[in-house]
Amino acid sequence: FGVRGTEGKIAAAKWAREHKIPYLGICLGLQIAVIEFARNVCGMPEAHSVEMDENTTTPVIVYMPEISKTHLGGTLRVGIKPTSFQEGTEGSTIRKLYGGGAEVLERHRHRYEVNPEMVDKLHAKGLQFVGKDETGQRMEIIEMAGHPYFVGVQYHPELLSRPLKPSPPFTGLILAATGGLQQHLATFNLS
Numbered sequence: 001f002g003v004r005g006t007e008g009k010i011a012a013a014k015w016a017r018e019h020k021i022p023y024l025g026i027c028l029g030l031q032i033a034v035i036e037f038a039r040n041v042c043g044m045p046e047a048h049s050v051e052m053d054e055n056t057t058t059p060v061i062v063y064m065p066e067i068s069k070t071h072l073g074g075t076l077r078v079g080i081k082p083t084s085f086q087e088g089t090e091g092s093t094i095r096k097l098y099g100g101g102a103e104v105l106e107r108h109r110h111r112y113e114v115n116p117e118m119v120d121k122l123h124a125k126g127l128q129f130v131g132k133d134e135t136g137q138r139m140e141i142i143e144m145a146g147h148p149y150f151v152g153v154q155y156h157p158e159l160l161s162r163p164l165k166p167s168p169p170f171t172g173l174i175l176a177a178t179g180g181l182q183q184h185l186a187t188f189n190l191s
Contacts, residue, residue, distance in 0.1 A: 003052060003053075006032070006049075006052050009028075009029075009032045010032055010035055010036045010039070013025065013029075013032050013033045013035075013036040014036045014040055016150065017033075017036065017037070017144065017147065017150060020147055020148050022148055022149040022150075022173055022176035022177045023147075023149065023150045023151070023152075023173075024149070024151050024152070024153075024169055024170070024172070024173040025142075025151070025152035025153070026152075026153055026155075026156060026157065026158070026169075027109070027153075027154060027155070027156060029152055030114075030141075030142055030152030030153055030154050031049055031061045031112060031114070031152075033142060033150070033152045034060055034061060034114055034122065034127070034142065034152070035047050035048060035049060035060055035061065037122060037125070037127050038058070038060045038118065038121075038122060041125050041126065041127075042121055042122060042125045044058045044060070044121075046058040047060045048060070048061070049061035049062075049112060050062050050063060050112070051112050059115055059118075060114065060115050060118045060122070061112050061113070061114060061115060062112065062113065062115045063111060063112060063113075064111060064112065064113050064138070080105050080106065080107050080108075081105070081106070081107075081108050081133065081134070081155070082103045082104070082105055082133070082134050083103060083104050083105075083106060083131040083132070083133065083140040083141060083155065084102060084103045084131065084132055084133070084134060084136070085098075085101070085102055085103060085104075085130060085131055085141075086129065086130055086131065086132060089128070089130040089131075092128070092130045092143055093143060093149065093151070093172060093181070093185065094130060094131075094141055094143055094151050094153075094168065094169065094172060095130060095131075096185050096188055097168035097169070097171060097172045097185075098168045099168075099188075100188065104131070106153070106155035106156070106157055106159075106160060106167075107155060107156050107159040107160060108154070108155045108156065109156055109159075113138050113139065113154065114129075114138075114139040114154075116137060116138075119139060126144065126145065127142055127144065128142060128143045128144065128145060129141070129142055130142070130143045131153075138154070139154065140153065140154045140155060141153050141154070148176050148181065149172055149173060149175075149176030149177075149181060151169055151172065151173075153169055157169045157170065158170075171184075
């Protein structure tokens with residue numbers, strides 16, 4: 001964490017995006033991917049998170065409106081929450097990895113989110129928001145088309161993973177890194 005660490009993570013996300021290296025961003029990792037995309041694809045060089053720079057002129061990551069900015073204890077969005085896959089995402093890699101259903105239940109632990117005012121600009125340049133919360137207002141899963149595996153999730157899939165039953169985002173990352181993702185996805189009969 002911190003400014004130096006954050007800029008290093010942004011550079012790593014850029015490298016993964018540009019060089020087609022498999023990327024899985026969890027919580028802050030999703031936020032890092034959004035910041036990088038905003039800066040380098042959307043032409044917003046000052047894009048940042050208010051967590052790292054409260055005075056940023058281009059806040060692409062903001063406090064969730066219901067979260068206290070002064071009382072940090074007990075103010076996180078926590079627990080199992082539904083994430084709904086959006087219409088038109090039936091071909092999404094992460095959706096297929098989850099079995100193709102309409103929603104997933106995963107555990108959350110965060111107080112920041114993608115700025116709803118920036119979603120249309122990011123989407124217009126190709127960042128796909130394939131999963132949203134039950135209200136459709138909070139971005140939960142991002143994916144990049146044309147990339148072997150570039151996925152970000154706002155929730156924490158590690159909290160429900162087990163040694164013999166890893167959460168689908170981890171399975172996808174490992175399969176993409178070893179060249180077996182497309183073959184694995186072909187085994188699903190999702191219609």
